Amino acid sequence: xxxxxxxxxxxxxxxxxxxxxxxxxxxxxxxxxxxxxxxxxxxxxxxxxxxxxxxxxxxxxxxxxxxxxxxxxxxxxxxxxxxxxxxxxxxxxxxxxxxxxxxxxxxxxxxxxxxxxxxxxxxxxxxxxxxxxxxxxxxxxxxxxxxxxxxxxxxxxxxxxxxxxxxxxxxxxxxxxxxxxxxxxxxxxxxxxxxxxxxxxxxxxxxxxxxxxxxxxxxxxxxxxxxxxxxxxxxxxxxxxxxxxxxxxxxxxxxxxxxxxxxxxxxxxxxxxxxxxxxxxxxxxxxxxxxxxxxxxxxxxxxxxxxxxxxxxxxxxxxxxxxxxxxxxxxxxxxxxxxxxxxxxxxxxxxxxxxxxxxxxxxxxxxxxxxxxxxxxxxxxxxxxxxxxxxxxxxxxxxxxxxxxxxxxxxxxxxxxxxxxxxxxxxxxxxxxxxxxxxxxxxxxxxxxxxxxxxxxxxxxxxxxxxxxxxxxxxxxxxxxxxxxxxxxxxxxxxxxxxxxxxxxxxxxxxxxxxxxxxxxxxxxxxxxxxxxxxxxxxxxxxxxxxxxxxxxxxxxxxxxxxxxxxxxxxxxxxxxxxxxxxxxxxxxxxxxxxxxxxxxxxxxxxxxxxxxxxxxxxxxxxxxxxxxxxxxxxxxxxxxxxxxxxxxxxxxxxxxxxxxxxxxxxxxxxxxxxxxxxxxxxxxxxxxxxxxxxxxxxxxxxxxxxxxxxxxxxxxxxxxxxxxxxx
Numbered sequence: 001x002x003x004x005x006x007x008x009x010x011x012x013x014x015x016x017x018x019x020x021x022x023x024x025x026x027x028x029x030x031x032x033x034x035x036x037x038x039x040x041x042x043x044x045x046x047x048x049x050x051x052x053x054x055x056x057x058x059x060x061x062x063x064x065x066x067x068x069x070x071x072x073x074x075x076x077x078x079x080x081x082x083x084x085x086x087x088x089x090x091x092x093x094x095x096x097x098x099x100x101x102x103x104x105x106x107x108x109x110x111x112x113x114x115x116x117x118x119x120x121x122x123x124x125x126x127x128x129x130x131x132x133x134x135x136x137x138x139x140x141x142x143x144x145x146x147x148x149x150x151x152x153x154x155x156x157x158x159x160x161x162x163x164x165x166x167x168x169x170x171x172x173x174x175x176x177x178x179x180x181x182x183x184x185x186x187x188x189x190x191x192x193x194x195x196x197x198x199x200x201x202x203x204x205x206x207x208x209x210x211x212x213x214x215x216x217x218x219x220x221x222x223x224x225x226x227x228x229x230x231x232x233x234x235x236x237x238x239x240x241x242x243x244x245x246x247x248x249x250x251x252x253x254x255x256x257x258x259x260x261x262x263x264x265x266x267x268x269x270x271x272x273x274x275x276x277x278x279x280x281x282x283x284x285x286x287x288x289x290x291x292x293x294x295x296x297x298x299x300x301x302x303x304x305x306x307x308x309x310x311x312x313x314x315x316x317x318x319x320x321x322x323x324x325x326x327x328x329x330x331x332x333x334x335x336x337x338x339x340x341x342x343x344x345x346x347x348x349x350x351x352x353x354x355x356x357x358x359x360x361x362x363x364x365x366x367x368x369x370x371x372x373x374x375x376x377x378x379x380x381x382x383x384x385x386x387x388x389x390x391x392x393x394x395x396x397x398x399x400x401x402x403x404x405x406x407x408x409x410x411x412x413x414x415x416x417x418x419x420x421x422x423x424x425x426x427x428x429x430x431x432x433x434x435x436x437x438x439x440x441x442x443x444x445x446x447x448x449x450x451x452x453x454x455x456x457x458x459x460x461x462x463x464x465x466x467x468x469x470x471x472x473x474x475x476x477x478x479x480x481x482x483x484x485x486x487x488x489x490x491x492x493x494x495x496x497x498x499x500x501x502x503x504x505x506x507x508x509x510x511x512x513x514x515x516x517x518x519x520x521x522x523x524x525x526x527x528x529x530x531x532x533x534x535x536x537x538x539x540x541x542x543x544x545x546x547x548x549x550x551x552x553x554x555x556x557x558x559x560x561x562x563x564x565x566x567x568x569x570x571x572x573x574x575x576x577x578x579x580x581x582x583x584x585x586x587x588x589x590x591x592x593x594x595x596x597x598x599x600x601x602x603x604x605x606x607x608x609x610x611x612x613x614x615x616x617x618x619x620x621x622x623x624x625x626x627x628x629x630x631x632x633x634x635x636x637x638x639x640x641x642x643x644x645x646x647x648x649x650x651x652x653x654x655x656x657x658x659x660x661x662x663x664x665x666x667x668x669x670x671x672x673x674x675x676x677x678x679x680x681x682x683x684x685x686x687x688x689x690x691x692x693x694x695x696x697x698x699x700x701x702x703x704x705x706x707x708x709x710x711x712x713x714x715x716x717x718x719x720x721x722x723x724x725x726x727x728x
Contacts, residue, residue, distance in 0.1 A: 023687055023694060030654040033644060034687040035723070036677070038670055040646040041654065042690070043720050048645040055639040055726055077552065077634065079544045081105075082560075082627035084113040086478055087486030089441075092605070093542035100480050101542065109466060110537020111612055113488050114458070114475060118561075121533040121612050121622040123512070125470075125493045126170075128244055131502075131516050131523035133161030133258075138311060138352045139419070140405065141450050141502035143516045146264055150290045151195060154508020157248065157269060157290070158516065158525065161258045164249035164271070166290070167514065169507060169527060173223075175202070175239040178209055180232035184216070185209055186224045189241060194223045197246045197293035204239030208232060214295075215243070244527070247294040257281070260312035263321065264290060265334060270321055272312045275303070283307040283325060283339070304339040315356040317363060318384070324353035324365055329378075331386045343378070343388045357407040357414065362432025364395060364414070366404040373403045373418070379432055395434050396425070408452035408459070411476050415459050417449030422461055422474065424483050437483020441472055447500040453513065455506060460513060462501040465492035469501045469517035469526060493517075493526050531620045538611040540573065544630055545605035551635040554606050556593040558629040563587040566623030569611040574599055579609065593631070602635030640727040641700060642686075649709060650716025657713075667718035671704055674723070678702055686725060697725035 024034035031039035044050045079093065083103045090104040105113070112120050133142030142161040149155070155168035173189035180186070187202065187209065194200060198215045200223065209232075213225035223241070249271070251258060257274035264270065268287050275284045282305050286298040307325065314323040316334070323330045327349055328342035346353075346367070353367040363378045363386060377395035378386045398404060398418065406417035414425040414434055421443045425436035443449060443463060451462040457477040464470055470492025478486035491513055499517035507514050512528040546552060559568055563586050570582045580598045583589075599606075608630070614622040648670055651661040661667075677684055678699040686697045703722035709715050 023685065026689060029658045029660050030656055030689075032688070032690055033646070034685075034689075035674065036684045038673065040644070040648065040670075040721070041652055043645045043647045045645065048720065048722060049643075050645060051641075051643040053641050055641045075633070076555075076631045077546050078629060078631060079546065080627060080629040081541070083116045084119055084539065085116045085475075085486070086480060087113065087475065088488045090542040093544050093607075094547055096547050104480075104486075104542065106540045106542045106607060107489070108537070108539040109489050109492065109494075110534045111539050113539065114473070117626055119539055119610075119612065119625040121537050121566075121614060122491050124529045124532050124534045125491050125515075125526040126529055127493060127496075127524045127526055128170075129165070129167065129525045131160050131518055131525055132163075133523075134518055134520060135500060135502075136311075139403065139448070140311070140352070140354060141500070141518055142258070143502040143518060144262060144451070145503040145505035145514055145516060146262070147453070147505045147508060148264060148266075148290055149508045153195070154510045156505045156507055156514045157262070157264060158503075158514075159259055159262045159271070160516070162251040162253050162256065163247070164259060164262060164269070166246040166248050166293075167507075167525060167527070168244055169510070169512065169530060170242055170244040171198075172240060172242045175205055175237050175241055177234060178205055178232060178237040178239075179234040180208065180227060180229055182231070183226060183228045184224050185213075185227035185229075185232075186222050187237070187239075187241065188222050190221050192218075192221065192223060192241070194218055194241070194243055197295070198243040199245050199247060200225065200241050200243040202239060202241045205237045206239075209237075209239070214247070214293075248288070248292070249298070250294045257309075260309045260325075261314045261323070263314045263316045265316040266290075268334065270301070270314065270316065270334070272309055272314060272323065272325065274309055277303055280305070281308055283309050285323075285339070287334070301336055302338045307339070311352050313353055313355055313365075315358075317356065317358040318380070322356050322358075322363055322365070322386075324356065324367070327351040327353070329353065329365055341388070343386050344376070354404060355406045355408075357409045359409050359414070359427045359432050360429055362395075364407055364409075364432075364434075366407045366416075368403040371401045371403070373398045375404065375407060375416075375434070377432055377434075395432070396436055403448070405448050405450050406452060408454070410452075410454045410459060411457070413476055415452055415461075415474070417452065417461065419443070419448035422449050422463070422472075422487075424474070424476070424485055426483065435483075440474060440484050441487050450501070451503040451505075453504045453506055455511070460490060460504055462504045462515060464499075464501045465489045466494075467497050469493045469496055469499045469515065469524070471501065471504055471513065471515055491515075491528055493524075496524070499523055533614050533620060533622045536569075536611055536613045538609055539625070540609045541607050541628075543573075543575065543605040543607045544632075546632065549604055551602035551604055552606075552632040553602055553635045554596045554630060554632045556631040557582075557596055557608065558591060558593050558631075559585045559589075559610070559625065560591045560627045560629075561623060561625040563590050563623050565615040565618060565621035566613045568623050568625055569613065570594075571609040571611070572596065572598060573607040573609055574603060575605055596630075606630075642697070642725050642727060644721075644723045644725070646721040646723055647714060647718070648704065648721040649714040649718030651714065653713035659713075661716070665717060667716065671702075671721065674699065674702055674721075683728065684725070686727075696728045698728065700724040700726050 024037040032042040086103040095102040144159045146157040171193040173192035177188035217224040262271040285301045288298045327346040329344045375396040402420045416423045421439035422441040425434040461472045463472045471490045473490040475486040504515040517523040612623040701724040706719035
């Protein structure tokens with residue numbers, strides 16, 4: 001019988017990647033399979049059968065963080081967080097890669113994350129007075145708030161272009177009696193909280209007494225105001241009166257020039273304006289004690305012929321007033337009676353100075369011209385005097401297009417607010433030189449940062465929150481990376497959009513924060529409520545992907561917290577930013593495994609949004625979250641291991657008695673070719689002519705057993721080849 005020579009049928013070119021480009025074509029020999037055009041006969045026996053089985057695909061995910069419960073004894077993949085005090089900005093929650101991510105999250109609104117081990121609701125903000133000053137043509141705001149205390153009243157001194165007011169937490173008194181004599185109204189309110197000068201809003205008394213008035217006199221149980229009307233005999237009444245403002249400066253737009261800048265030394269306020277004097281408009285600097293109101297005449301410190309303010313900033317620092325008007329910087333005492341010579345004048349007349357701050361050894365002034373911005377430094381002499389400079393001592397320059405609006409020195413750091421974001425700088429205690437770091441909070445989709453206020457280890461930043469008026473908080477005690485600090489959104493007023501938050505300050509010595517917003521027409525002032533919480537607020541985690549891009553089935557979520565006075569709503573957020581509600585968690589469901597029904601199917605990664613809700617009755621309490629745990633399983637597509645027992649002899653015969661091969665080491669050549677493919681780890685094409693399958697595979701294992709040919713159908717060198725492949 002003729003023997004078919006198959007020596008050319010199994011030549012494999014190792015330079016090919018991904019296997020050969022053509023398949024083996026059956027002709028007159030009935031081979032069972034082919035591997036990259038190398039044909040073989042199946043040699044299945046009871047001891048060495050043809051086998052198909054699932055390939056192992058799971059791998060244990062053991063989280064190396066210190067979070068409790070992150071073991072994988074049951075096959076689950078876990079991810080947990082028990083604190084969020086390192087702030088926002090984490091896109092992915094991968095604590096194995098970065099230890100700081102253990103306590104970070106992606107975003108939040110309306111929640112306090114700064115107490116380790118808990119997330120709680122912030123206080124609500126109350127909208128109070130209208131703000132009329134818009135953003136100036138040079139980009140600067142026309143508002144500034146300063147923390148003040150007068151007559152034991154905690155308040156803020158608020159400059160709003162033409163007006164300056166003293167604002168404070170609302171004070172309310174019940175009106176029980178009314179009287180009007182000789183155009184003076186007197187209302188009785190037992191142990192009322194009002195003082196002379198407060199603007200009071202009276203409601204519920206009657207049409208004669210209701211309205212807004214300035215209080216002119218008080219006793220322990222009465223307050224009076226001017227009211228032109230017929231006399232009213234003392235009569236019982238049932239109304240109320242509320243006050244939260246004292247007018248301090250009332251300039252008239254169209255008649256007066258506005259206030260351009262204001263500062264105070266704790267007892268007296270100082271401000272810059274222009275006034276017509278002798279037929280010419282000129283710069284004037286005034287002062288007035290903080291206990292006064294708008295009816296008290298201001299004291300003129302000095303005027304300056306030939307100087308007209310168009311832009312200004314001023315601060316009382318190091319026992320002197322430092323003032324920048326237009327492109328010049330001045331220094332003078334609180335008792336000055338004349339404008340001194342400028343200690344520095346910028347060579348560009350259109351330079352805009354924006355802010356003044358001081359460290360131990362130096363005083364700083366920030367500003368910009370066009371798209372260039374920087375900070376200049378004045379190092380004090382041994383006598384404590386600022387030197388007169390003919391050229392700026394540059395303390396910092398910023399990338400083109402990044403403009404500095406506010407500098408603020410606190411706890412040894414300088415916080416810098418720009419139109420691009422917020423930076424923090426170290427300050428040398430020796431010469432006052434500064435070294436600023438990268439942007440801590442990028443304001444890509446927000447307004448510029450116009451102002452700062454500080455308490456304890458925190459700095460509040462006037463940045464806006466989600467296109468609404470609000471503040472961002474930075475924790476200067478938690479440095480995430482060199483000169484990048486933990487931060488999170490803080491108090492805000494939802495529902496008002498397209499307003500820029502222009503200034504912020506604490507209300508006297510209280511813990512309540514205050515801020516203002518400006519818009520194209522009317523903005524507002526906002527006071528933090530003393531007790532009432534926001535209705536709801538949320539925290540969104542970083543995307544959880546268990547440090548692998550393989551898909552997962554997110555199966556269970558456990559939420560821990562104090563939920564006796566409020567619930568937590570849970571949403572999932574996909575990589576396509578699809579936000580889907582899951583369920584409300586109350587006290588009965590706290591710390592229990594809850595199924596994750598949406599999204600349906602496997603996900604590469606998933607984030608969770610936890611919305612904390614206030615109690616529906618006790619508005620001072622709400623849900624508190626102490627942590628969460630997610631359980632997931634890998635969703636890797638199963639691969640198949642297929643084991644082929646094959647004959648591999650020099651000469652072989654098919655079931656139709658067709659002989660193939662030669663007695664010239666053809667068996668060893670095929671073995672060598674397969675071993676070479678296995679060594680390179682390349683993909684092979686498998687054709688199974690019995691099952692009509694053709695697929696790509698990886699060679700997992702080759703075993704060769706040299707044995708005596710089983711019959712006269714096989715001879716020459718050879719044996720059985722046990723080939724295991726992984727189907728792809």
